Amino acid sequence: SAPWTVKNFCNLSASKSHRDGRRAEPGDGTGEALAVNLVSSELRGNNLDRIVKGAFSLYVCVRWAPTDAFMELAASEEETGQLPDADKDPFSVFQKGRFVPMRCSRNFRVYEDLSNGTQFHKFEKRLLRVAEFLRYESNGVFTERQARLLKLTSPHVDDRRQLEQEAAVYDPAVIDAALRLCPSNATGRINVQTIEDTPLDLLHDCGFLKWWSRRLHLWETKFPFSQFLEPAAERTQYAPDDKEQMLICFGDRVAGGLHRRPDGNALLTDSNMLACHGFYDFAYGGKMLDRIVDLWRPPTCQLSELELMMKTKLVEVFVDMNRRLFDALPGMLIEENGRSSLMIEEASGVAFLKGAMSWVYKQFADHSADMTKLGHFMTDMTSKWAVCPLQPLNTTGSRDLDLALDKEDDFYKDYMKQAYSEWTGEKNGVPGEVCQPTDLFGSPSDGCQVCDLSVMEANAPEAYLNESFICPIRPMLPATMQLEVLKKKEGLCPLHMDHRTQVRDHWQYRGIFPTIKQFDRAENHPQKFFQTVHALERHASVDEFGVPWDFYKFARGCTVEERRVWPRWCESPEVRNKQTISKKLWEALRTSKDVSVGGAQTVTDALQLTNVSVNNPNEVDRWETFKEWSGHQLHKSWYNMNKLFSFRRKRRHGREYNSTFGSREAHGLMWASSFQKYQGLERSKGEDTIAQTTVNAEDRYQRYAVVCPCAAGDPEEDFNIRFQWSEAALQLLRKAFQKTDIAILGPAVKLDIGLRGVASLYSEKGGHGTHWRTHAQWNAHYTLLGGHAGKLPWTFSKSQSLRVMSGAEEEFGLAYLEVDDLFGYTGAFRCGKKMKLYTKDAEATPVDHAEPFQSCVMRGALANEENRKKLAAAGTPHALFEDQYVVHVVFTPLGPCECHGKESIVGGSEFSLAHRTLKDACNACSNTTEGVLGDLTKDPEYDGTFVGAGAGANQAKEVLIEPSDVASLLGWK
Numbered sequence: 001s002a003p004w005t006v007k008n009f010c011n012l013s014a015s016k017s018h019r020d021g022r023r024a025e026p027g028d029g030t031g032e033a034l035a036v037n038l039v040s041s042e043l044r045g046n047n048l049d050r051i052v053k054g055a056f057s058l059y060v061c062v063r064w065a066p067t068d069a070f071m072e073l074a075a076s077e078e079e080t081g082q083l084p085d086a087d088k089d090p091f092s093v094f095q096k097g098r099f100v101p102m103r104c105s106r107n108f109r110v111y112e113d114l115s116n117g118t119q120f121h122k123f124e125k126r127l128l129r130v131a132e133f134l135r136y137e138s139n140g141v142f143t144e145r146q147a148r149l150l151k152l153t154s155p156h157v158d159d160r161r162q163l164e165q166e167a168a169v170y171d172p173a174v175i176d177a178a179l180r181l182c183p184s185n186a187t188g189r190i191n192v193q194t195i196e197d198t199p200l201d202l203l204h205d206c207g208f209l210k211w212w213s214r215r216l217h218l219w220e221t222k223f224p225f226s227q228f229l230e231p232a233a234e235r236t237q238y239a240p241d242d243k244e245q246m247l248i249c250f251g252d253r254v255a256g257g258l259h260r261r262p263d264g265n266a267l268l269t270d271s272n273m274l275a276c277h278g279f280y281d282f283a284y285g286g287k288m289l290d291r292i293v294d295l296w297r298p299p300t301c302q303l304s305e306l307e308l309m310m311k312t313k314l315v316e317v318f319v320d321m322n323r324r325l326f327d328a329l330p331g332m333l334i335e336e337n338g339r340s341s342l343m344i345e346e347a348s349g350v351a352f353l354k355g356a357m358s359w360v361y362k363q364f365a366d367h368s369a370d371m372t373k374l375g376h377f378m379t380d381m382t383s384k385w386a387v388c389p390l391q392p393l394n395t396t397g398s399r400d401l402d403l404a405l406d407k408e409d410d411f412y413k414d415y416m417k418q419a420y421s422e423w424t425g426e427k428n429g430v431p432g433e434v435c436q437p438t439d440l441f442g443s444p445s446d447g448c449q450v451c452d453l454s455v456m457e458a459n460a461p462e463a464y465l466n467e468s469f470i471c472p473i474r475p476m477l478p479a480t481m482q483l484e485v486l487k488k489k490e491g492l493c494p495l496h497m498d499h500r501t502q503v504r505d506h507w508q509y510r511g512i513f514p515t516i517k518q519f520d521r522a523e524n525h526p527q528k529f530f531q532t533v534h535a536l537e538r539h540a541s542v543d544e545f546g547v548p549w550d551f552y553k554f555a556r557g558c559t560v561e562e563r564r565v566w567p568r569w570c571e572s573p574e575v576r577n578k579q580t581i582s583k584k585l586w587e588a589l590r591t592s593k594d595v596s597v598g599g600a601q602t603v604t605d606a607l608q609l610t611n612v613s614v615n616n617p618n619e620v621d622r623w624e625t626f627k628e629w630s631g632h633q634l635h636k637s638w639y640n641m642n643k644l645f646s647f648r649r650k651r652r653h654g655r656e657y658n659s660t661f662g663s664r665e666a667h668g669l670m671w672a673s674s675f676q677k678y679q680g681l682e683r684s685k686g687e688d689t690i691a692q693t694t695v696n697a698e699d700r701y702q703r704y705a706v707v708c709p710c711a712a713g714d715p716e717e718d719f720n721i722r723f724q725w726s727e728a729a730l731q732l733l734r735k736a737f738q739k740t741d742i743a744i745l746g747p748a749v750k751l752d753i754g755l756r757g758v759a760s761l762y763s764e765k766g767g768h769g770t771h772w773r774t775h776a777q778w779n780a781h782y783t784l785l786g787g788h789a790g791k792l793p794w795t796f797s798k799s800q801s802l803r804v805m806s807g808a809e810e811e812f813g814l815a816y817l818e819v820d821d822l823f824g825y826t827g828a829f830r831c832g833k834k835m836k837l838y839t840k841d842a843e844a845t846p847v848d849h850a851e852p853f854q855s856c857v858m859r860g861a862l863a864n865e866e867n868r869k870k871l872a873a874a875g876t877p878h879a880l881f882e883d884q885y886v887v888h889v890v891f892t893p894l895g896p897c898e899c900h901g902k903e904s905i906v907g908g909s910e911f912s913l914a915h916r917t918l919k920d921a922c923n924a925c926s927n928t929t930e931g932v933l934g935d936l937t938k939d940p941e942y943d944g945t946f947v948g949a950g951a952g953a954n955q956a957k958e959v960l961i962e963p964s965d966v967a968s969l970l971g972w973k
Helices: 002-009 029-045 048-054 068-079 090-095 120-137 141-151 160-168 172-180 199-203 206-222 233-238 282-296 302-336 339-348 350-378 395-404 479-487 499-504 560-565 583-591 597-609 620-642 647-660 666-672 715-739 800-806 853-873 913-924 934-938 963-970
Strands: 057-063 100-104 225-229 246-250 276-280 435-437 449-458 470-472 492-496 531-542 548-559 661-665 675-680 683-685 688-690 700-709 750-763 770-783 789-797 824-833 885-893 898-901 942-947 958-961
Touching: 002 029, 002 395, 048 302, 057 282, 068 090, 068 225, 090 160, 120 282, 141 160, 141 206, 160 199, 172 199, 172 206, 199 206, 246 282, 276 282, 282 302, 302 470, 479 531, 479 548, 479 666, 492 548, 531 666, 531 700, 531 715, 548 560, 548 647, 548 666, 548 715, 560 700, 647 661, 647 715, 647 963, 661 666, 715 750, 715 770, 715 789, 715 800, 715 824, 715 885, 715 958, 715 963, 750 789, 750 800, 750 913, 770 800, 770 913, 824 853, 853 885, 853 963, 885 963, 898 913, 913 942, 934 942, 958 963
Parallel strands: none
Antiparallel strands: 057 100, 057 246, 100 225, 246 276, 435 449, 449 470, 449 700, 492 531, 492 700, 531 548, 548 661, 675 700, 683 688, 750 770, 750 824, 750 942, 770 789, 824 885, 885 958, 898 942
């Protein structure tokens, strides 16, 4: 203990007396004793560590019979007006549940005497003995007879005499009086049924009385303190039943000072029952005590985390005391300078008041300046009390002293910056908020940063058996809060361990099992093959046991090494012809029921906000057409492609989606994004690193996250764009290889497949209207090894997928078809190793990519599958491998648009909106239509044709496709 350490190792004769300033002479036992007492008193009573650790305690209470001693208390409560006294009968208030007698244990403290060395094993033994005792008694005489007694409190039972007799069995005075009536030669043999027989039978059996007296004394020894509860009348309906006889409460039992009722005959004090649980039967109560021991064992870090929380709350109160003083200072200065000034103010008026306030402001500013200076001085300060000089030590003495000493607690030093932040402006950042650039992976240009999350220490708060563990000694944020902090880092996402890698490296979250060791004493460093994760939406879920869990959906990004090799492919895809219709415009169009001037004007306002113009919005037919067109465009981007959701496409979508997105419980996700670095015995002091600070210092580890550059766009939108246009590319490939001899296209090292939409206008017979007919056309250009090139002409296709991809579909009707509705573009296909196909510019041609398409796809599919199996088996599923094959597709818009129209339409007056569209197209587009018209002009109702050009809606500039998807689509094995 501290007094023992001070007495045996301090050389107090070498310093001034701690009591009266005189020097204690050698051999002056009185002076040294006073000094020891004073120092020991300070260490015991003026010690924040004792306050914090003293809170880790609990006590147990059991319900008790209404013995005479308790009934006297109940009578006193009635007489002093604390309980209803209609019956003037204390047994009556007991039966009604308004007075509950209890006996309580002493407090079981984790840090019982705060002597140095380990404490938990003592607490564990004491509490487990109580748990075992309660289990042993769970079906014993005490429990069963008390349950029988408690049944008499039922409102349906009114047997006062039986209640008094049952209570007498639990009264030591009654038992002692009955024992005195036993003959001196009475044996210890019990001749009654201890549970079934009546109380009178028990009190006349000397064998039972001898045994029961010892048993009752044991219960009173374990639960020595009398206590009572007085529930409110309306709450008695929630009283425990007859088998629920035990309560467990955290914290010190005594909650106030001594007091007594007016004219009361007993001293009372308030009891702390703010953190109780129960009531339990004794068997289950013993199990709960076992669980508390399991939960609080040091390797679970429960004690460490609770201690950190209590320290934080405690120092916040002290800091608030300082802050309140300075908040009150202006008023205090006015008060000190107040009374005479107020009298002068009446004569001097407002001018004096301004002067007085100016003086107060100056005084306050001076105090603030002093505090700012002090705050900067104290930040990162080391502050120690030099308790005493040591006596000369030999080897044995030095060892004994070190065994008696604790280790340094620099929590308070670390909190200095926060404590003085009001004056200095410097604060301890939220864990993970402040990050520093790092070259963890050998290059600062990677753009990664390290974000401190906590400091871990071995054997915190104390060693336990032979277990190797660490616990946090700096508060850690809850997982959901920590993820939100990291989520706010724009353009940066945390690195994340894949589940297989976690299993391989034994780095798995164990918080779901709180009674086992939580943190290993081991390093865990991020690797360049870890992916970034972008936390998306959070959602709560309740499991089958009613336990709530927080889950995060997340998107996976590139690894560090992938971003080094092909950075562009790690960003959001570049998009052409991006479709955006503002919410205001859509709402205006959706809610506009008529085409009146007012309604049109409302929508016009919305159009102006989105830079969309409409000629003459009061023209009914054009306005209706525009509204329909807007709805058409809103759906067109995604709906059309989703119509093609074949079984193959669904399967591929599911695979790609699951490899990009995941969902994980928040704690597990944060754990997989956390890493650990060994710091040893070194400590930080401001910007300095200092050596071991105390003899019993333990190793420390830095807990941290690493954030690296990631795509800044919306992951869902990025995925949709990539998947939509990779599917479009596959459709082009399928059409080309279905309609062409594989011997022609298979050997191609470069394959360009074009697609465009064609629309022809026809007048209906009798001049009653017009209608459009739409078509899709495709062509191909290919280049073989050696440079030989070939060309396949534009060919009409009835394929619904190609019609959708070219804009030439009829899902929403064609009365409002516009030139921009039709697209024309080329997809340039190349197959090869991913590293070789990458260029800084998406549209640049790779220098060394020449591999025949079919053989490359088949070889790539096999190579990729084999390499991924090897990486998965090694626990590094996302590591980069040089032989990774892909099919790279670059989309390029065709242009310009083409148009052909009858002279009467192109040069004549407009007959309808469709004719006006055709006329506008022919004025804006080229008139060459070679290879397009064919038999279209032979129809007598034919008016004209225009051919689409330009990128499709939300068209990606480039996509990457797995060779296995191409092989599967085309049936190559």
